[in-house]
Amino acid sequence: MKIFAETDRIIMRELLMSDSQKMFEMDSDPEVHLYLGNKPYTQLSQSEENIRFIRQQYEDNGIGRWAVIDKESNEFLGWSGLKFITTTTNNRVHFYEVGYRFLKQHWGKGYATETAKASLKYAFETLNLSHVYAMAHGENAGSRHALQKSGLIITEHFDHEGIKCDWFEISKENWLKQQNEG
Numbered sequence: 001m002k003i004f005a006e007t008d009r010i011i012m013r014e015l016l017m018s019d020s021q022k023m024f025e026m027d028s029d030p031e032v033h034l035y036l037g038n039k040p041y042t043q044l045s046q047s048e049e050n051i052r053f054i055r056q057q058y059e060d061n062g063i064g065r066w067a068v069i070d071k072e073s074n075e076f077l078g079w080s081g082l083k084f085i086t087t088t089t090n091n092r093v094h095f096y097e098v099g100y101r102f103l104k105q106h107w108g109k110g111y112a113t114e115t116a117k118a119s120l121k122y123a124f125e126t127l128n129l130s131h132v133y134a135m136a137h138g139e140n141a142g143s144r145h146a147l148q149k150s151g152l153i154i155t156e157h158f159d160h161e162g163i164k165c166d167w168f169e170i171s172k173e174n175w176l177k178q179q180n181e182g
Helices: 017-027 044-061 111-126 141-149 172-181
Strands: 003-006 010-014 066-070 076-085 095-102 131-137 153-160 163-171
Touching: 003 111, 010 076, 010 111, 017 044, 017 076, 017 095, 044 076, 076 111, 095 111, 095 141, 111 131, 111 141, 111 172, 131 141, 141 153, 141 163, 163 172
Parallel strands: 095 131
Antiparallel strands: 003 010, 010 066, 066 076, 076 095, 131 163, 153 163
């Protein structure tokens, strides 16, 4: 099992099939899907298929979302990390996006910001990327706040599959400046 990032509270490791039950618990919750533009899962097999899909991204792209595990309890909190986007989004293709999704009971505890920051560190220090992007539903104040607190800035607003979204980005240069200032 590969660990990609670690903070004082969590580890970020590859997603495993053993995570499928907690993934299903998260993705079957309608509130978790409120700003995602898709429907909650209704079967465990959907979570298993999603994990297979993400694990294939590890093979194909060298990166994919990671399981977020509480160090103290060893509990699955959700997923976070980088994804290499190969389809056109906001007139862009072939870029790295930071994102996250957590079980509702773990909302508001700073995990989105914490894991986004750890993901950016991995992106710029390990992968040596020049830029990382993100997007959030325009009405998802929590996600927008977490991305901004992580250092990303809103550079434009756009329509994604009928949903008004904010586009965020950060360059390695700006990330390094933030690290030196903070």
